[in-house]
Amino acid sequence: MSPSLALISVHGDPAAEIGREEAGGQNVYVRAVGEALARRGWRVDMFTRWVNPADDREVWHGPHCRTVRLAAGPVEFIPRDRLFEHLPAFVDQWLAWTAQHRRRYDLIHSNYWLSSWVGMELAAALGIPQVHTYHSIGAVKYGTALEGGAIAALDPVLDSASGQAFPATPALPAVAQRRLAVERRCLERVNCVVATSPQEMRDLRSLVSAAGTVQIVPCGTDIERFGQVDRATARQRLGLDPQGKLVLYVGRFDRRKGLETFLAAIAACQHRSDPTFRAIIGGGSRPGQSDDAEQRRIQALVAVLELGDVVQFTGRIRDGDLPLYYAAADACVVPSYYEPFGLVAVEAMASRTPVIVSDVGGLSYSVLDGETGLRVPPGEAIALAKAMDTLLGEPALRDRLGAAGRDRVEQHFSWAGVAEQLDHLYRSLLVSHPEGTLEPVQA
Ligand code: UDP
Numbered sequence: 001m002s003p004s005l006a007l008i009s010v011h012g013d014p015a016a017e018i019g020r021e022e023a024g025g026q027n028v029y030v031r032a033v034g035e036a037l038a039r040r041g042w043r044v045d046m047f048t049r050w051v052n053p054a055d056d057r058e059v060w061h062g063p064h065c066r067t068v069r070l071a072a073g074p075v076e077f078i079p080r081d082r083l084f085e086h087l088p089a090f091v092d093q094w095l096a097w098t099a100q101h102r103r104r105y106d107l108i109h110s111n112y113w114l115s116s117w118v119g120m121e122l123a124a125a126l127g128i129p130q131v132h133t134y135h136s137i138g139a140v141k142y143g144t145a146l147e148g149g150a151i152a153a154l155d156p157v158l159d160s161a162s163g164q165a166f167p168a169t170p171a172l173p174a175v176a177q178r179r180l181a182v183e184r185r186c187l188e189r190v191n192c193v194v195a196t197s198p199q200e201m202r203d204l205r206s207l208v209s210a211a212g213t214v215q216i217v218p219c220g221t222d223i224e225r226f227g228q229v230d231r232a233t234a235r236q237r238l239g240l241d242p243q244g245k246l247v248l249y250v251g252r253f254d255r256r257k258g259l260e261t262f263l264a265a266i267a268a269c270q271h272r273s274d275p276t277f278r279a280i281i282g283g284g285s286r287p288g289q290s291d292d293a294e295q296r297r298i299q300a301l302v303a304v305l306e307l308g309d310v311v312q313f314t315g316r317i318r319d320g321d322l323p324l325y326y327a328a329a330d331a332c333v334v335p336s337y338y339e340p341f342g343l344v345a346v347e348a349m350a351s352r353t354p355v356i357v358s359d360v361g362g363l364s365y366s367v368l369d370g371e372t373g374l375r376v377p378p379g380e381a382i383a384l385a386k387a388m389d390t391l392l393g394e395p396a397l398r399d400r401l402g403a404a405g406r407d408r409v410e411q412h413f414s415w416a417g418v419a420e421q422l423d424h425l426y427r428s429l430l431v432s433h434p435e436g437t438l439e440p441v442q443a
Pocket of ligand 1: 026252341
């Protein structure tokens with residue numbers, strides 16, 4: 001009988017629209033992992049919090065893979081820093097739903113620290129193994145914030161160009177202490193933690209705990225979705241200049257994404273004076289939420305730096321258009337100050353577009369400097385500007401790095417390959433928990 005998996009992602013709805021407030025890499029990861037494991041014979045239910053009364057309570061992604069939305073707390077968007085108090089209700093709702101649907105699971109895979117708490121409650125109550133993926137580590141995130149780190153390090157270019165002080169790094173949220181404690185307990189207690197890069201493994205060991213089991217399984221991307229269209233066709237379909245110089249950013253509006261460094265680099269690069277030069281910033285936001293405030297801050301910087309003729313904001317890029325934008329660009333820039341993995345970089349590489357990334361976190365692992373893209377120190381606009389000029393000025397280099405990026409993604413970062421590694425990990429845990437019981441899915 002097929003083994004059965006409960007993926008838990010309290011705040012990252014796998015069936016949600018991607019590219020807005022708190023909907024990014026984690027949502028993509030959970031859904032892609034769930035679907036790929038279902039293709040390998042697992043029966044997968046992905047549990048998330050119900051946030052919108054207009055959303056269906058269940059969404060099927062395939063015959064053996066669905067999203068289940070549980071009512072825990074008010075049915076509205078709640079920022080993740082205020083979700084902890086609703087977790088006991090999530091646990092209760094999960095138990096009620098599984099009892100009502102007569103579903104039993106062999107294994108729980110939780111995502112992000114909030115879900116790790118839910119997973120630990122359920123795994124203990126049911127006596128089944130738990131795997132956890134952090135997606136972001138509090139000790140790293142708060143460490144960066146405490147130091148002021150790269151986030152507060154203003155670039156001389158930006159400083160002089162704007163002549164204004166930037167808002168101080170936001171204070172630590174009230175939930176920080178609890179998060180650090182839960183993250184530590186999770187590492188020490190669950191059957192296996194999945195680190196998505198060697199850097200994340202090192203961070204877990206040095207900043208969270210030396211105890212517990214960690215295994216590296218990277219994130220992936222859909223190699224059939226990306227990389228199927230060439231640059232000229234993509235530009236034509238998007239109505240972009242066939243001869244223009246184009247750099248692209250894709251992602252949420254979040255301070256750690258380093259967009260101000262990107263803008264400073266655009267202002268400083270030699271191609272700034274090329275009339276065909278464009279920078280596209282793709283990603284949406286929700287009115288009144290924190291990403292909306294960040295988008296407005298970035299748009300104000302564009303005005304201050306007089307980049308209005310160069311920088312274009314697309315809003316959230318629709319799923320069907322995303323492969324076109326990646327393919328159309330000469331380079332995709334990921335200027336983050338902290339990036340646990342960084343799906344955007346592998347999506348761009350899968351599209352044969354070389355990346356210019358900050359040398360941090362998962363990006364230092366997925367991008368081979370000088371082979372599949374260029375890595376620059378985080379927060380250093382001049383280095384980023386030089387890297388952009390290099391790729392924009394040398395099409396042969398751009399194409400060589402782009403082709404090598406595609407090869408690297410095919411070899412190491414396909415979702416099918418990721419699911420195969422997770423499958424092996426899960427099965428090794430089931431062997432040591434033979435009491436796991438199986439039941440057919442009720443479709
Ligand atoms: N994304 C999207 N549309 C957008 C902006 C982003 O689909 O307009 C997707 C992007 O393709 C990627 C994810 O959101 O799959 C972002 O993941 P990443 O790991 O780069 O960042 P995170 O959101 O986890 O910080």
